[in-house]
Amino acid sequence: xxxxNRKVRRGDSILLGALPILLLVLFYLFMAAQRHAANPMDKxxxxxxxxxxxxxxxxxxxxQLTGQLLFWADTLASMQRxxxxxxxxxxxxxxxxxxxxxxxxVRATFGPLVTAIAVVPPIALLPILFIAxxxxxxxxVALIIIGIAPVMVRDIAAHxxxxxxxxxxxAQTLGASSWQIMIRVAxxxxxxxxxxxxxxxLGPAWVFLISAEAIASDVGLGYRIFLVRRYLSMDVIxxxxxxxALLAIVMDMALVFxxxxxxxxxxxxxx
Amino acid sequence: xxxxxxxxxxLRDIWVEYGDKVVLEKVDLDIEAGSFxxxxxxxxxxxxxxxxxxxxxxxxTRGTILLDGTPLTPECGPDRGVVFQRYSVFPHLTAxxxxxxxxxxxxxxxxxxxxxxxxxxxxDEAMEMLKAVGLGDSAxxxxxxxxxxxxxxxxxxxxxxKRPRILLLDEPFGALDPGIRADMxxxxxxxxxxxxxxxxxxxxxxxxxxxxxxxxxxxxxxxHDPHAPHRFGATAIYDLTLRKDTDPAVDEVAHLPLKQVSxx
Numbered sequence: 001x002x003x004x005n006r007k008v009r010r011g012d013s014i015l016l017g018a019l020p021i022l023l024l025v026l027f028y029l030f031m032a033a034q035r036h037a038a039n040p041m042d043k044x045x046x047x048x049x050x051x052x053x054x055x056x057x058x059x060x061x062x063x064q065l066t067g068q069l070l071f072w073a074d075t076l077a078s079m080q081r082x083x084x085x086x087x088x089x090x091x092x093x094x095x096x097x098x099x100x101x102x103x104x105x106v107r108a109t110f111g112p113l114v115t116a117i118a119v120v121p122p123i124a125l126l127p128i129l130f131i132a133x134x135x136x137x138x139x140x141v142a143l144i145i146i147g148i149a150p151v152m153v154r155d156i157a158a159h160x161x162x163x164x165x166x167x168x169x170x171a172q173t174l175g176a177s178s179w180q181i182m183i184r185v186a187x188x189x190x191x192x193x194x195x196x197x198x199x200x201x202l203g204p205a206w207v208f209l210i211s212a213e214a215i216a217s218d219v220g221l222g223y224r225i226f227l228v229r230r231y232l233s234m235d236v237i238x239x240x241x242x243x244x245a246l247l248a249i250v251m252d253m254a255l256v257f258x259x260x261x262x263x264x265x266x267x268x269x270x271x
Numbered sequence: 272x273x274x275x276x277x278x279x280x281x282l283r284d285i286w287v288e289y290g291d292k293v294v295l296e297k298v299d300l301d302i303e304a305g306s307f308x309x310x311x312x313x314x315x316x317x318x319x320x321x322x323x324x325x326x327x328x329x330x331x332t333r334g335t336i337l338l339d340g341t342p343l344t345p346e347c348g349p350d351r352g353v354v355f356q357r358y359s360v361f362p363h364l365t366a367x368x369x370x371x372x373x374x375x376x377x378x379x380x381x382x383x384x385x386x387x388x389x390x391x392x393x394x395d396e397a398m399e400m401l402k403a404v405g406l407g408d409s410a411x412x413x414x415x416x417x418x419x420x421x422x423x424x425x426x427x428x429x430x431x432x433k434r435p436r437i438l439l440l441d442e443p444f445g446a447l448d449p450g451i452r453a454d455m456x457x458x459x460x461x462x463x464x465x466x467x468x469x470x471x472x473x474x475x476x477x478x479x480x481x482x483x484x485x486x487x488x489x490x491x492x493x494x495h496d497p498h499a500p501h502r503f504g505a506t507a508i509y510d511l512t513l514r515k516d517t518d519p520a521v522d523e524v525a526h527l528p529l530k531q532v533s534x535x
Contacts, residue, residue: 164358169328170426171361172347174373174433180383184372188363265363265413 046235054235058224070224075243078221081137082209085144089205090198092145093152098190100153101160102182111157118150122208130216140212147208148201152194159193160186192266195259199252206248277340279304279469280325280437285334286504287320294320296504298334300488302437307463307470309484311477316490316505318473322441325471326351338436349373352430356442359426360414366425367410370397373433397432403465404428404458420451424458431466440472444479456483487511 008016032045046054058071066073100107100114126143133139163186171181213222221244228236260267278301287295295317302308310318323329325336330345337343338350353359360369374393375385385393401410404424414422423443430438440459444452460483463470474480480487489509496502 166355166358167361169326169347170353170355170359170429171372171376173326173349173351173353173430173435175349175376176372176383177376177380180376180380184376184383185361189361263363265415268415 043232043234046238050235051239054233055239058236070219073219074221074224074240075247077217077219078209078213079247081140081212081220082144082205084141085148085209086198086201086205088141089145089149089152089201090194092149093156093197094187094190094194097153097156097194098160098182098186100157101163101190102186103178107157107161114150114153114157117146118154122147123211126212126215135216140209140217143212144205144208148205151204152197152201155197156190156194160190163189188263189266192259192263195255195263199255202248202251206244210244278302279339281337282325283335283337285321285324285331285336287317287324287329288332288504292501293504295324295331295490296493296506298506300507302469302471304469305467307468307483307485308472309480309487310471310473310490311475311480311487312490312505314475316492318475318490319441321490322439322471322473325437326353326439349377349433350436351439352433352435352437353439353441354423354426354430354443356445360422360429362414365411365413366401366406366417366428367394367397369414369425370400370428370432373429377433397428400428400432401425403431403462418451420447420455423447423455427459427462431462431468434466436469438468438470440470440474442474443472445475452479459483481513485513487513 028045029047032042032047035042035045036047055071058074059069062068063070063073096110096114100111122143125146126139129139129142129146133142167185168181171185176184209220210222210225213220214226217223221240225237225240280300280302282298282300285295285298285300286293298321310321312318320329324331327343327345327347335342347353361372364372371385371390371393372383374396375383378389378393379385384390398407398410401407404427406421406424406428409417409421412421414425417425426443443459444455447455456479459470462468472480472483487509488507489511490505491508492503492505493508494503
């Protein structure tokens, strides 16, 4: 049987998917054990026990300066920045993308501007943001927004502009105005695409968050990773990276679930 | 053909040109209320252009179109309903909501949604229309859950709920398989009689054009310049009135001797 025709059963696919991850973990453990056999004080590849100890200190012992549990304080600070950034970017992508997509005169006026902003590398704007907005939360959230919003705006605008012309004409023959076409025809059909755009933007959003935190911050997941790097604390960095990955996966799955729940028509509702 | 009253729709000297390519030239037409006009012709003869002009989706380069004696605005409006071959229904709305949409747009300019009594009345009206096209049991299905024939039934219901002066059909049954197509022919004839519709239908199926229509227009180029084929546009080269009344007994007439009109 050709490989393109091979179907994988659900149970098998979970097993197959877990296999490479398991192999990677085993490979790491093997390498770490080898290094620790040669040097019990090794910091580069910590064993699980070492990682647990490293994180436990951040999880359960209040920081001497601030009195906070650092792991949770970092997570809260980062999630707040990410949430604000993603939320504002998503909302503006929806509003601007919708108007650009539906109304040709607006597209002609502001389309080139959006394209121009989208091609500027956001990290290059980071100094400007720090100078203009200071080193506080605003600059970090602004970096996330500037980093992901233009791409999302363009995606939504293109998707809305690509709605079949027949639909727009049909809506007009049913008496719909520009406004009614926007809120009843374009908006609902843009929503699943918007959720898709948010999913794709999660990766870049994390990149911009960690960058901003690495450069100027006093709390946050990215800040902690870059801080403990000075002490070669791989026993903290690796669990933090794992935690970030877990948060990202949960967010992605939540978005998929939301899209399927709220917009069943967009997911090939079964016959 | 004698014109007893002023016609419902009249096209006067309509030209459609794209750059120096002439698609339609000098189209003069009078369409009376209650007629079922089939438009046939080879590909590229401007059938769809003619429909788009009447629909208001396209502005003719020259000429005027009068609906009830008043010039049409060059924009689509609720006085002309349309059913396309595809993409005529909104995929994000159920059949019922697709049908209510036209009523909501009219009565709720800001929210485009109706509530309470107004919603119940619109809902009843839409349900009645869905039953009329045979979708009474499918009101809660999304278009993706429907067959092609059901989607076209829905598109017709959606258009008719607005009571348009003219219903325009652009190859509405072209994508359906033959059995379903026969059902749809029966349905559209039924609706045409029950609601006293005026219909213009573009089709490439000659048999369909003659079985359904009371009048068949064949579009083609009257002149042809082999060195510049784009310089002459198409116009109505045959205009055949098939029957005056709506007697079903004469349904099967006339499509045999006139087959040479087709180019395919």
